[in-house]
Amino acid sequence: MRVRANNPHGGGIIILMSILVAMGLNLLPLPSSVAVNNPDWVLLCLVYWALALPERVGVVSAWCVGLIMDVLTAHLMGQHAMAYALVIYLCIRIHRRMRLYPPVQQAVSVFFYLGGSQVFLFWTGRLQGSQEKPAIAWFAIVLGAIMWFPVLFGLRRLRRHFSIT
Amino acid sequence: MADQRGKLTGLRAVLATAVYPLQQLISSPVRWLDDVAAQFASREALIAENARLRDEQKNLEARQLTFSSLQQENIRLRELLQSPVRIADRYLIAELLAINVAPYSHVFVVNRGAQQGVYVGQPVLDARGVVGQVLRVSPFSAEVMLISDPNHGIPVQVNRNGVRTIALGTGRSDRLVMPYLSGSADVEVGDLLVTSGLGGVFPAGYPVATVTAVSAQGGVFAKVSAQPVAPLDRIREVLLVWSDVTSGALPAHSPPDLPHAENQETVPVQKVQLPSLPGQQGDEGEGE
Numbered sequence: 001m002r003v004r005a006n007n008p009h010g011g012g013i014i015i016l017m018s019i020l021v022a023m024g025l026n027l028l029p030l031p032s033s034v035a036v037n038n039p040d041w042v043l044l045c046l047v048y049w050a051l052a053l054p055e056r057v058g059v060v061s062a063w064c065v066g067l068i069m070d071v072l073t074a075h076l077m078g079q080h081a082m083a084y085a086l087v088i089y090l091c092i093r094i095h096r097r098m099r100l101y102p103p104v105q106q107a108v109s110v111f112f113y114l115g116g117s118q119v120f121l122f123w124t125g126r127l128q129g130s131q132e133k134p135a136i137a138w139f140a141i142v143l144g145a146i147m148w149f150p151v152l153f154g155l156r157r158l159r160r161h162f163s164i165t
Numbered sequence: 166m167a168d169q170r171g172k173l174t175g176l177r178a179v180l181a182t183a184v185y186p187l188q189q190l191i192s193s194p195v196r197w198l199d200d201v202a203a204q205f206a207s208r209e210a211l212i213a214e215n216a217r218l219r220d221e222q223k224n225l226e227a228r229q230l231t232f233s234s235l236q237q238e239n240i241r242l243r244e245l246l247q248s249p250v251r252i253a254d255r256y257l258i259a260e261l262l263a264i265n266v267a268p269y270s271h272v273f274v275v276n277r278g279a280q281q282g283v284y285v286g287q288p289v290l291d292a293r294g295v296v297g298q299v300l301r302v303s304p305f306s307a308e309v310m311l312i313s314d315p316n317h318g319i320p321v322q323v324n325r326n327g328v329r330t331i332a333l334g335t336g337r338s339d340r341l342v343m344p345y346l347s348g349s350a351d352v353e354v355g356d357l358l359v360t361s362g363l364g365g366v367f368p369a370g371y372p373v374a375t376v377t378a379v380s381a382q383g384g385v386f387a388k389v390s391a392q393p394v395a396p397l398d399r400i401r402e403v404l405l406v407w408s409d410v411t412s413g414a415l416p417a418h419s420p421p422d423l424p425h426a427e428n429q430e431t432v433p434v435q436k437v438q439l440p441s442l443p444g445q446q447g448d449e450g451e452g453e
Contacts, residue, residue, distance in 0.1 A: 023184075024191050029263040032398070038265070071180040072188070074272040074300065074308050077173050 011164030015057065018155060019045050019065055027072060036137050039144030042069055043117055044151045046084060047110060050091045051098055052159060062088035079124045083117040103149060111145035174301075178279075181303030188262050188274060188306070195263035254368060255407040256290075257281060261400065262306070271297075271314035271334065275403060278305040283405055286366050290404045294372040294394030295319065295360060299405070312373065313338045313397050321373050322361040326351055329361050330389075332374060338397040340390055341374050348384040352376055358391055368408040 022041035030038060046065060049057035066081030073080070091098070091113070098106060118141060158164075259275035266272045277283050279302045287299040289309050297311040312319050317334040321343075328350055332341040346352060356376040362369025374391035381388045 020187065023187060027188065027191050027264040027266075029192070029195055029265050032265075035265045036269070068180055068184055071177060072184055073267045074270060074274075075267065077177055 011159075011162050012056075014158060014162050014164055015049055015053075018049075018158065021045075023069070023072065026069070037139045037143055039140050039147050040114055040117065041144075041147075041151075043084060043087060043114060044110065044144060044147060045155070046088055047091055047113060048151055048155045050088045051095050052156070053164070054092045054095050057088075058092060059085045059089050075121070076124070076128055079121055082124070083120040086120065087113045087117050103152060106152065107145045107148040110148045111141060114141045114144040177301070178303040181301075182305060185303070185305050188264050189276075191264050192262040257283075257405045257407075259283075259289075259307075259403050259405055261403065266308070269336065271311035271317075271336070271338065271397070272300060272308050273311070274306050274308055275405075276306060277405060278303050278307050280304050281405075282407075283307045288367045288371075288406045288408075290371060290406055291395035291400050292404070293396070294374070295367060296395050296397065296400060296403050298366055309403070311338070311397050312341065312393060319367060319373060320361045320363040321358040323352055323376075324357040324359045324372075325353075328352060329363065332358060332391060335390075339392050340377075341393060343389040343391065344386060346387045346389050348381065348387050350387055350389075352379055352387065352389055354379055357394075368406065 019042060022045040025041040026038065028035075028038065042065060046057065046062050050062070062084040063081045066079075066084035067077055069075075069080040069084070070077045098109060101109070118137065257277060259277040262274045262276060264274060266274060275289075283299055283302050285299055285302055289296045289298055295312060297309050297314070297317065300308040300310040302308075310317055311334065312332070313334040313336065315334050315336040318331045319341075320329065321332045322329040328346070330343045330346050330350075332343050335342055343352075354376055358373045358376065360367040360369055360371045360373055372394045374393045376389060376391045378390045379387060
């Protein structure tokens with residue numbers, strides 16, 4: 001089914017669906033040793049949409065998605081929201097440059113985005129007195145950076161197929 | 166921080182209700198696989214399971230025979246002592262949603278919520294022992310924090326002699342630690358730790374963990390670790406508990422009709438048979 005190309009606001013539902021699927025991937029009931037290495041699919045998805053359509057997916061949408069993630073993952077409300085909003089703000093600041101990067105260089109930036117969001121989550125967790133060990137799942141970040149390629153090509157294909165602009 | 170102070174519980178409940186279908190959706194394949202596996206369980210296996218369950222039921226019924234008279238006696242004696250009586254506990258079975266909440270925190274979501282009367286701080290049990298307590302409630306679901314979460318502490322006492330302490334979670338589902346026991350405390354490997362009822366969250370007398378290692382005895386503080394009785398990493402269903410405690414003196418009318426009330430089951434607080442854990446003391450101690 002092809003969405004009409006002249007509809008400037010078509011495809012919102014596709015963006016929403018892709019984020020819902022990403023949330024599903026984040027919540028996947030994996031064994032705990034594997035789950036630690038499950039990358040943050042939601043952030044990957046948000047970064048793609050912010051780079052591709054910065055006028056549609058911005059800081060506010062990132063904040064809202066983050067709030068939902070906070071509820072889903074039993075964090076304090078605002079932890080994911082703030083982390084995602086900051087990352088997406090950075091993304092949109094440099095989206096013109098980042099679009100020109102080859103995918104490998106994009107993946108390196110994505111590594112730092114994912115890392116930054118993790119650090120922020122642990123930091124805010126410590127602020128509220130969490131006793132968790134400040135272990136940062138490095139492998140999840142590396143895997144997330146590698147997963148940038150399928151996310152990039154998959155979502156780009158989706159976007160072109162439904163001509164979402 | 167406003168969330169921590171409870172100012173956003175309304176918004177949080179709304180969002181939690183909105184995402185509940187998503188959680189159900191993700192959880193459903195696992196449940197579906199379970200159902201399929203149950204369909205294909207062999208006839209022999211089912212017969213064997215049936216026989217085992219029958220045996221277990223006979224066993225439990227036999228224990229139950231003496232239980233009501235013992236309970237009456239307990240209530241009478243406590244009445245004489247003017248001490249509070251735990252009348253009965255009410256249970257509700259809740260199913261865990263098969264979703265991974267957050268990799269490091271020991272929190273899970275169950276499919277019962279405020280609509281069923283679940284409240285924050287409610288104790289959560291397994292058939293074998295204490296599992297955790299309710300952390301947050303939304304209309305149809307609730308988040309439960311396990312006793313193994315690093316942010317969780319539970320007041321316990323040694324069943325054998327009543328030594329009281331607090332068991333803290335470690336982030337590992339098979340280990341709790343008790344850092345506040347003095348070096349001379351009488352704790353041995355294999356001791357059963359039960360809830361002490363102090364702190365007011367957990368009702369007294371439910372099994373929590375068995376002591377697996379005691380080291381540095383004679384120092385100022387003993388290093389004691391214990392293994393939770395409930396298999397925290399494998400549970401599928403939990404029991405939410407409502408306990409009715411009369412504080413102070415017992416009202417005069419209550420005893421006669423207690424054990425027969427509808428939907429009010431009571432669990433005998435008895436010594437649970439413990440798996441003996443020989444030789445683990447040295448292993449655990451060296452890991453420290």
